Amino acid sequence: MCANRLTTGAAPRFPTRIAHCDLDTFFVAVERLRDPQLVGKPVLVGGRGPRSVVASASYEARAFGCHSAQPMAQALRACPEATVVPPDFTRYRAASEAFHALLRDASPAVESVGLDEAFADLTGLGADGMGARATAEAIRARVRAELGLAVSIGIAGGRTTAKVTSDRAKPDGLLDVPAGGDAAFLAPLPLRELPLAGPRLVERLALAGVRTIGQVAVLDAGWLVRQFGAAGHALSERARGIDATPVRGVPRAPVSVSREVTFGEDVRDPVLLDRVLEGHAERIGADLRRAGRRARTVMLKVRWLDFTTVTRSHTLARPAQSTAQLAAVGRALRAELVAREGERPVRLIGLAATNLVDEALQLRLEERATPRDERLDRALDAIRERYGGAAVRRGARSRGRG
Amino acid sequence: MQLRCQQDQLHRGLSAVSRAVPARTVLPITGHVLLEAEGGHVKLSATDAETIAITYTIDAAVAQPGSITLPSRLLSDFVATLPREEITITLAERSRQASLSCARNDASIGGMDPDEFPPIPPVQGTGAVQVEPERLRTALEHVVFAAATDDSRPVLTGVHFAVGPESIRLATADGFRLAVYTLELAQSGLERDVIVPARALAELARLLPEAAQPVTMTVNTAQTQVLFDLGHATLIANLIQGTFPNYQQLIPASSTMRSEVAVGEFKQAVRLASIFARDGSGIVRLIASPGTGGQPGKLMVTARADEVGNNEAVIDALVAGDEARIAFNSRYLIEVLNVLTTDRVAIETTSPSSPGVVRPVGDDRYVHVVMPMFVEW
Numbered sequence: 001m002c003a004n005r006l007t008t009g010a011a012p013r014f015p016t017r018i019a020h021c022d023l024d025t026f027f028v029a030v031e032r033l034r035d036p037q038l039v040g041k042p043v044l045v046g047g048r049g050p051r052s053v054v055a056s057a058s059y060e061a062r063a064f065g066c067h068s069a070q071p072m073a074q075a076l077r078a079c080p081e082a083t084v085v086p087p088d089f090t091r092y093r094a095a096s097e098a099f100h101a102l103l104r105d106a107s108p109a110v111e112s113v114g115l116d117e118a119f120a121d122l123t124g125l126g127a128d129g130m131g132a133r134a135t136a137e138a139i140r141a142r143v144r145a146e147l148g149l150a151v152s153i154g155i156a157g158g159r160t161t162a163k164v165t166s167d168r169a170k171p172d173g174l175l176d177v178p179a180g181g182d183a184a185f186l187a188p189l190p191l192r193e194l195p196l197a198g199p200r201l202v203e204r205l206a207l208a209g210v211r212t213i214g215q216v217a218v219l220d221a222g223w224l225v226r227q228f229g230a231a232g233h234a235l236s237e238r239a240r241g242i243d244a245t246p247v248r249g250v251p252r253a254p255v256s257v258s259r260e261v262t263f264g265e266d267v268r269d270p271v272l273l274d275r276v277l278e279g280h281a282e283r284i285g286a287d288l289r290r291a292g293r294r295a296r297t298v299m300l301k302v303r304w305l306d307f308t309t310v311t312r313s314h315t316l317a318r319p320a321q322s323t324a325q326l327a328a329v330g331r332a333l334r335a336e337l338v339a340r341e342g343e344r345p346v347r348l349i350g351l352a353a354t355n356l357v358d359e360a361l362q363l364r365l366e367e368r369a370t371p372r373d374e375r376l377d378r379a380l381d382a383i384r385e386r387y388g389g390a391a392v393r394r395g396a397r398s399r400g401r402g
Numbered sequence: 403m404q405l406r407c408q409q410d411q412l413h414r415g416l417s418a419v420s421r422a423v424p425a426r427t428v429l430p431i432t433g434h435v436l437l438e439a440e441g442g443h444v445k446l447s448a449t450d451a452e453t454i455a456i457t458y459t460i461d462a463a464v465a466q467p468g469s470i471t472l473p474s475r476l477l478s479d480f481v482a483t484l485p486r487e488e489i490t491i492t493l494a495e496r497s498r499q500a501s502l503s504c505a506r507n508d509a510s511i512g513g514m515d516p517d518e519f520p521p522i523p524p525v526q527g528t529g530a531v532q533v534e535p536e537r538l539r540t541a542l543e544h545v546v547f548a549a550a551t552d553d554s555r556p557v558l559t560g561v562h563f564a565v566g567p568e569s570i571r572l573a574t575a576d577g578f579r580l581a582v583y584t585l586e587l588a589q590s591g592l593e594r595d596v597i598v599p600a601r602a603l604a605e606l607a608r609l610l611p612e613a614a615q616p617v618t619m620t621v622n623t624a625q626t627q628v629l630f631d632l633g634h635a636t637l638i639a640n641l642i643q644g645t646f647p648n649y650q651q652l653i654p655a656s657s658t659m660r661s662e663v664a665v666g667e668f669k670q671a672v673r674l675a676s677i678f679a680r681d682g683s684g685i686v687r688l689i690a691s692p693g694t695g696g697q698p699g700k701l702m703v704t705a706r707a708d709e710v711g712n713n714e715a716v717i718d719a720l721v722a723g724d725e726a727r728i729a730f731n732s733r734y735l736i737e738v739l740n741v742l743t744t745d746r747v748a749i750e751t752t753s754p755s756s757p758g759v760v761r762p763v764g765d766d767r768y769v770h771v772v773m774p775m776f777v778e779w
Binding site for chain 1: 552575577578579580647652685729731755757771773774775776777778
């Protein structure tokens with residue numbers, strides 16, 4: 001049983017109860033709070049440019065076949081009367097933080113898996129230790145009352161089943177799979193509902209006549225491993241409702257931080273491209289400083305007009321965190337790329353900090369304090385934290401360079 | 403050329419000189435060892451033709467003098483595998499093919515014209531200094547490890563020798579740490595500042611245990627080369643040109659905390675912590691607390707690994723001054739603790755971001771400065 005937690009001494013062991021909490025049409029719901037006139041109408045959140053995609057679609061729009069990640073133009077052909085709202089991530093992030101804070105009030109271990117979804121460990125909650133369902137109901141009531149949002153919650157014995165369950169609970173529902181009933185609950189469901197089952201895997205198993213999760217559960221695990229490697233092993237376990245992956249209360253240290261932008265129109269102006277890279281560096285730097293990490297490697301990603309994508313990376317002798325350093329490496333990598341391929345029209349440009357290490361910095365003999373550009377960064381971060389992202393800008397970025 | 407020598411001697415000589423042979427060679431002949439047979443000896447020489455040359459002389463019964471170069475790797479591997487018996491090396495007149503026989507093994511190895519071997523110039527200077535081999539080895543051990551290994555500032559890849567009338571002060575610095583060892587001399591016939599490649603000195607340190615007599619150090623008049631003469635072996639290195647940083651100013655003159663601990667206990671605590679520090683840039687944190695009310699002071703050594711766990715060890719310490727915390731790269735601490743020969747060591751600090759000083763207690767010949775890591779506490 002509870003392989004994922006430490007139980008102390010003779011304390012009774014309660015069945016593991018994992019909740020997957022997923023906000024319904026999150027971006028749309030936040031926009032409707034801002035503009036109640038959008039309620040009940042088909043709404044598409046996303047840009048209007050020729051390359052924009054749908055970030056979120058209301059249930060009314062979904063009825064017309066719209067869905068997220070669909071090109072906006074295509075969604076509008078399917079549902080011409082839909083209202084298109086540009087995304088406002090500052091607002092979404094604020095709502096997301098409030099949502100997560102509320103979950104943390106209810107459960108000792110909450111693991112965020114996105115702006116609008118999180119796992120919460122509800123094992124052993126309540127006076128009798130069996131209060132998972134009551135806790136989930138309380139979460140739903142508070143999210144509705146305090147944030148004005150609908151959250152669907154699925155409760156099961158493991159993360160995978162909980163995720164499948166919350167999908168089934170939508171919209172605005174709560175579904176609680178009885179303890180020990182994960183496998184039975186999953187059995188009749190089509191295989192594609194299992195998060196592990198990608199389209200190719202589903203297709204290959206369909207050829208063998210396997211269509212439901214229950215059919216996978218009774219397949220020989222050894223055969224699955226031979227067919228699909230390690231994924232086959234996981235698939236077999238998940239299909240049988242076995243998933244002891246714990247809910248991580250402490251966030252994982254990030255492995256990489258990146259920013260990229262796709263231009264509405266192709267860009268070949270070197271000054272503008274460098275400016276965009278500096279903007280990326282500014283945001284990546286702030287993220288690194290917030291997470292207490294430094295980057296060993298900086299990677300530039302460029303997609304040309306013909307969709308070919310190239311990446312160039314540079315590994316630093318001393319891991320960097322400062323905006324100035326990240327930007328300098330980004331510009332140098334671009335210059336190197338231009339020297340090789342010429343100044344070509346760019347469709348997308350991105351910068352990534354990878355190979356992250358703990359922020360601790362080995363000081364040098366001839367330097368007695370934190371380097372100057374790092375102190376500047378921290379001062380700017382503090383101002384932005386308090387007054388917002390646009391409160392201060394670096395001279396080079398507001399005036400243009402040269 | 404024809405000679406007879408003992409397998410163990412030839413093996414020892416080849417292992418000594420082959421350390422000068424570069425791992426990858428542009429010039430094929432630098433992958434060779436030069437053998438010169440004359441009188442009752444064979445002199446083995448090898449060089450990378452860039453920074454270092456090593457010669458090693460062994461006893462031999464030379465029936466016919468001569469010389470040849472043979473591929474170092476092949477010859478060393480072959481000789482190393484032979485039984486401990488007499489080896490006969492024969493080279494026919496005007497031939498480049500040497501025959502080696504030992505016990506019932508025979509081999510023929512192709513060589514090259516000894517005249518093409520890069521010349522190892524004689525190092526002649528106006529003065530020399532003599533040092534006991536064991537004392538020189540101890541001095542080198544205390545500093546060589548702290549030399550820089552990357553070439554961004556070539557002077558830092560060397561050991562600075564400040565040869566004075568009564569001492570040699572050896573110093574290395576790699577930008578993050580500084581090691582200074584003062585080697586006292588009975589007398590010196592040389593007063594000069596030179597920078598010797600640390601790599602060459604690491605090889606010298608290997609040769610020193612075999613030396614039976616004082617080592618003579620000579621710098622040539624042009625100040626471009628240094629010769630260490632061990633009697634049976636010599637090492638010549640090209641000096642690194644440039645100005646070594648003025649390191650005296652980098653040694654803090656004062657501190658606000660001094661913590662004295664047992665070297666063994668401290669090393670053990672840092673080693674344990676370093677296991678946990680592996681994932682996080684190798685950070686080991688030290689917290690020194692002075693003793694109160696008759697209680698001894700203590701030094702806490704801690705490390706933590708993201709998502710894994712942490713380690714904490716407390717050792718007794720004589721702490722003078724304020725409570726202090728400072729973080730170091732565990733490798734830097736272990737490397738300096740490894741070379742100390744005293745039982746106790748003192749750590750001196752002033753602030754979490756100013757240099758820490760490591761001094762063996764009761765031995766003021768050595769001082770080691772190591773920069774801390776800047777961490778959020």
